[in-house]
């Protein structure tokens with residue numbers, strides 16, 4: 383039982399780290415995106431970093447409520463995130479930025495899906511409910527970003 387609790391903490395904290403990195407990465411895209419879709423994507427990336435920030439707060443606060451301690455420094459985010467960032471040293475095409483967001487969301491979606499299973503096993507219905515709701519939101523975002531790229535939601539998985 384104790385181990386399961388620790389695993390639930392770990393899976394939530396991994397998402398805190400991912401969100402910390404993605405929040406900054408979405409700003410990078412928001413600032414540097416160029417091309418005919420500039421206005422659309424500039425705004426969309428802002429919506430995404432706001433969504434990432436709100437959900438990070440929900441996840442971190444749930445983690446505290448169940449006895450955990452969320453990562454709270456940039457160093458910890460970078461050390462523990464599955465999502466990678468890189469300095470903007472050369473132009474990145476708008477489509478490539480969108481494809482990167484899809485890939486990052488898919489990584490998080492898979493980890494959250496594991497979290498849904500784990501919280502089910504641990505009998506933590508409340509955390510499970512939060513993760514299910516969030517997975518719905520991520521799935522929807524993946525669909526829309528894929529549609530922007532002219533692809534089906536699951537294409538290229």
Ligand SMILES: [Fe+2]
Nearest residue numbers: 412413424428
């Ligand atoms: Fe802005």
